[in-house]
Amino acid sequence: MIRPFLLLLASLIVAAGLMVSLFFSSRLKSSPSLPDLSRQGHPSTPLTVFCAASNREVMQTIARDYEREYGVRIEFQFGPSQTLLTSIEVSGEGDLYLPADESYLQLAATKKIVTKRISLARMHVVLGVPKGNPKGIHQFADLLRPDVRVVQANPDVAAVGKLTRETLTPSGKWTDLHDRTTAFVSTVTEAANSVQAGAADVSLVYDAVLTTYPDLEVCEIEEFRETFAEIQIGIVSQSAQPALARHFAKYLSASDRGLERYRELGFRPVQGAIWGGEPLP
Amino acid sequence: MIELHNVTIRAGTFILQHLSCQIPDGCYAVLMGRTGTGKTTLLEAICGLRTVQAGEIHLQGKRMTQARPAEREIGYVPQDLALFPTMTVREHLEFALRVRRWPITALKRRVDELAQLLQIEHLLARRVPALSGGESQRIAIGRALSFQPSLLLLDEPLSALDEETRDQVQLLLQKMHQATGVTVLHVTHNRREAMQLADRLYLLEAGKILCPEE
Amino acid sequence: MSNPPQSEPSTRTFRHRSDFPFLAAMWGLGGSYVLLVLLLIIADAVRTSPRHLGEALLKPEIQAAVLLTLKTCTLSAILSLWVALPLAYLLSRQHFPGRFLIDILVDIPLVLPPLVLGLSLLMLFHLSLDGWKLESWLRASFEFPVTYHVPSIVLAQFVVTASFAIRTLRVTFDRIDPRAEDVARTLGCSRGQAFFRVCLPQAVPGMLTAFTIAWARALGEFGPILVFSGTTPFRTEVLSTAIYLELGIGHLESAIAISLLMIALAVLVLVILRCLGDWTAP
Numbered sequence: 018m019i020r021p022f023l024l025l026l027a028s029l030i031v032a033a034g035l036m037v038s039l040f041f042s043s044r045l046k047s048s049p050s051l052p053d054l055s056r057q058g059h060p061s062t063p064l065t066v067f068c069a070a071s072n073r074e075v076m077q078t079i080a081r082d083y084e085r086e087y088g089v090r091i092e093f094q095f096g097p098s099q100t101l102l103t104s105i106e107v108s109g110e111g112d113l114y115l116p117a118d119e120s121y122l123q124l125a126a127t128k129k130i131v132t133k134r135i136s137l138a139r140m141h142v143v144l145g146v147p148k149g150n151p152k153g154i155h156q157f158a159d160l161l162r163p164d165v166r167v168v169q170a171n172p173d174v175a176a177v178g179k180l181t182r183e184t185l186t187p188s189g190k191w192t193d194l195h196d197r198t199t200a201f202v203s204t205v206t207e208a209a210n211s212v213q214a215g216a217a218d219v220s221l222v223y224d225a226v227l228t229t230y231p232d233l234e235v236c237e238i239e240e241f242r243e244t245f246a247e248i249q250i251g252i253v254s255q256s257a258q259p260a261l262a263r264h265f266a267k268y269l270s271a272s273d274r275g276l277e278r279y280r281e282l283g284f285r286p287v288q289g290a291i292w293g294g295e296p297l298p
Numbered sequence: 299m300i301e302l303h304n305v306t307i308r309a310g311t312f313i314l315q316h317l318s319c320q321i322p323d324g325c326y327a328v329l330m331g332r333t334g335t336g337k338t339t340l341l342e343a344i345c346g347l348r349t350v351q352a353g354e355i356h357l358q359g360k361r362m363t364q365a366r367p368a369e370r371e372i373g374y375v376p377q378d379l380a381l382f383p384t385m386t387v388r389e390h391l392e393f394a395l396r397v398r399r400w401p402i403t404a405l406k407r408r409v410d411e412l413a414q415l416l417q418i419e420h421l422l423a424r425r426v427p428a429l430s431g432g433e434s435q436r437i438a439i440g441r442a443l444s445f446q447p448s449l450l451l452l453d454e455p456l457s458a459l460d461e462e463t464r465d466q467v468q469l470l471l472q473k474m475h476q477a478t479g480v481t482v483l484h485v486t487h488n489r490r491e492a493m494q495l496a497d498r499l500y501l502l503e504a505g506k507i508l509c510p511e512e
Numbered sequence: 513m514s515n516p517p518q519s520e521p522s523t524r525t526f527r528h529r530s531d532f533p534f535l536a537a538m539w540g541l542g543g544s545y546v547l548l549v550l551l552l553i554i555a556d557a558v559r560t561s562p563r564h565l566g567e568a569l570l571k572p573e574i575q576a577a578v579l580l581t582l583k584t585c586t587l588s589a590i591l592s593l594w595v596a597l598p599l600a601y602l603l604s605r606q607h608f609p610g611r612f613l614i615d616i617l618v619d620i621p622l623v624l625p626p627l628v629l630g631l632s633l634l635m636l637f638h639l640s641l642d643g644w645k646l647e648s649w650l651r652a653s654f655e656f657p658v659t660y661h662v663p664s665i666v667l668a669q670f671v672v673t674a675s676f677a678i679r680t681l682r683v684t685f686d687r688i689d690p691r692a693e694d695v696a697r698t699l700g701c702s703r704g705q706a707f708f709r710v711c712l713p714q715a716v717p718g719m720l721t722a723f724t725i726a727w728a729r730a731l732g733e734f735g736p737i738l739v740f741s742g743t744t745p746f747r748t749e750v751l752s753t754a755i756y757l758e759l760g761i762g763h764l765e766s767a768i769a770i771s772l773l774m775i776a777l778a779v780l781v782l783v784i785l786r787c788l789g790d791w792t793a794p
Contacts, residue, residue: 020713021708021712021713021715021716021719022708022712024716024719024792028590028593028594031586031590032587032590032591032594035583035586035587035590036587038583039580039583039584039587039662039666040662043661043662043747065660069760070756070757070759070760070761071760071761073757073760073761074761092744092747093743093744093745094660094742094743094744095742095743095756095757095760096738096739096742096743100627100738100739103631103739104631104634104739107631107634107635107638108634108637108638108647108659108660109638110659110660206759206760206761206762209762210759210762210764213762213764214764226762227762229761229762229763230762233762
């Protein structure tokens with residue numbers, strides 16, 4: 018029978034070892050990557066962007082560009098837009114906030130959590146269907162077919178749902194669609210995932226969201242031609258590095274820098290200024 | 299000499315009040331009483347495992363009412379024996395001595411002595427689950443006696459044994475008492491047992507101890 | 513007093529009941545759950561492919577996440593054990609006023625929705641008391657950032673796993689006879705000596721179970737980590753949040769591949785712990 022004393026001692030040693038190992042590996046990571054010449058000896062902590070999970074790929078690409086050009090590291094906190102906002106509120110950390118769509122920034126502005134807001138791209142509401150459109154969905158009437166399973170984001174919780182409801186209510190089409198909807202989920206990503214997983218035939222999503230879904234394709238319908246939301250980034254009012262944050266936001270919204278990446282990855286960027294090679298603040 | 303002066307013990311809703319008695323040194327005292335009259339509670343109080351609400355307990359002339367169990371130098375064999383499931387028989391006999399940091403040679407000698415007295419030399423390497431009722435009883439007694447206490451408390455030591463084993467253990471108790479001269483307080487509800495073993499007989503009835511002269 | 517009726521034929525034999533219906537029902541009910549879990553794993557495996565699994569494993573972020581997951585889960589489980597041993601022992605042995613309240617308090621982390629737990633941790637470290645914040649103080653005095661750094665992962669896991677460990681050990685200590693410790697005290701032990709020499713050796717299997725449960729729970733922890741530790745790759749990304757990130761951009765197959773990796777990891781560790789348990793059994 019093993020002496021418990023030995024077990025406890027072993028656990029202490031292992032725990033101590035783990036703590037040391039974790040401590041040192043984090044110390045290694047926290048030292049910012051060495052800058053190139055354009056840094057001008059500027060020691061600054063990395064910029065923290067609270068970013069919606071849906072924008073991860075494009076933002077990470079742009080961050081790598083920025084780091085290469087200016088030597089400043091961008092760190093991301095990914096998550097659901099509302100949770101990110103609450104985290105910024107509670108922790109008081111964060112330099113920039115990029116939610117899934119601008120409705121969250123409106124909320125943030127009301128709460129005085131963000132100051133400046135910059136538009137990056139436009140997202141149209143479209144139908145997401147499996148590649149090849151097997152159910153042959155081309156118009157609104159197809160959504161009401163009995164053999165078509167529709168999934169959409171809850172209009173009380175997700176901005177895309179709210180937009181859909183706003184657009185369709187005047188023509189009376191909202192009630193029809195609402196009754197024929199198989200399921201309401203809480204985010205636009207979940208709606209797309211349902212079609213991806215085969216649990217639904219069509220979902221109402223943003224075209225921007227579908228850029229990272231190789232197995233889904235976009236189907237545009239007449240009703241949503243003028244329905245769009247914007248991807249915007251906001252500067253957090255409590256940011257400890259507001260000037261640097263603004264610099265990055267400007268970089269992001271430059272048509273030959275950040276917006277170029279957005280275009281590459283299938284988004285519809287807004288018109289932006291050319292990057293003038295502005296130095297770090 | 300064990301003295302109880304006006305001891306009151308409360309155990310839940312059960313209460314023993316104004317218990318007084320004297321047990322002389324070296325005496326084999328048997329306490330009798332029907333089941334449920336509080337004999338176990340009384341033993342626990344004498345051991346220090348239960349607090350007394352009022353009264354005094356004196357052991358060897360010293361006031362021990364508030365003393366911790368370890369300070370009382372009492373050997374206790376509860377009714378369910380409470381052997382240590384993870385230890386060998388040898389470790390049981392050594393237990394009290396190791397706690398007291400006896401030197402190894404003295405320790406080994408004492409264990410052999412005890413094993414001989416209790417006739418359990420062949421069981422030293424065994425573990426608890428492999429012991430019979432009678433064997434377990436011997437080990438419990440041995441464990442309690444190992445550190446040469448001045449008082450040995452036995453709670454119904456023979457009740458769970460079959461007749462033949464009962465006689466054996468009874469004989470063992472007598473032999474051991476003669477050999478060591480330890481004061482014994484033996485609790486039982488069996489009259490024949492009491493008659494055969496007791497130097498003095500005490501009765502616990504209606505919450506009071508009656509000490510007839512013997 | 514009733515006599516058996518005389519008309520009963522004396523040749524009537526007592527028909528023993530077959531055990532088959534009973535065993536069939538037990539296996540049917542219990543087995544259906546095992547089948548369900550198996551089917552879930554198979555559904556995942558079918559949906560993804562070895563290519564995705566390979567791709568996921570080769571990504572440096574995922575490799576870092578695996579290492580971080582292993583380290584933090586083990587550390588949280590050990591810390592949980594260290595906290596659960598004394599608390600479970602006290603709750604089991606000592607009867608003190610307010611014991612009922614502490615019992616309830618200890619169960620609260622299990623009942624709180626994970627996101628709320630994460631937010632509560634965030635609030636604890638960023639609550640401003642006249643301008644003083646726990647997080648700022650730790651950073652300034654000890655250079656020990658917690659929020660969005662590794663310590664927060666361990667803390668987030670620990671809050672939940674300790675609760676499980678306490679429950680498990682409570683059952684263990686309740687089953688250990690306190691009488692033996694009482695006798696140990698009459699033999700000369702202090703309470704502490706009785707605990708270490710008599711009680712703890714009996715608790716070893718329970719301790720291993722508590723550790724196993726804590727480890728497994730830490731592995732699956734997601735909500736509090738998402739909010740309190742964030743999802744920074746190479747720093748606070750663990751396997752559970754890595755899956756979330758993959759799902760966030762619709763990479764279903766990749767997410768499933770990482771899930772299968774997690775399952776494989778869990779199975780490996782559980783098997784090791786089970787072997788350890790068998791080895792230390794008396």
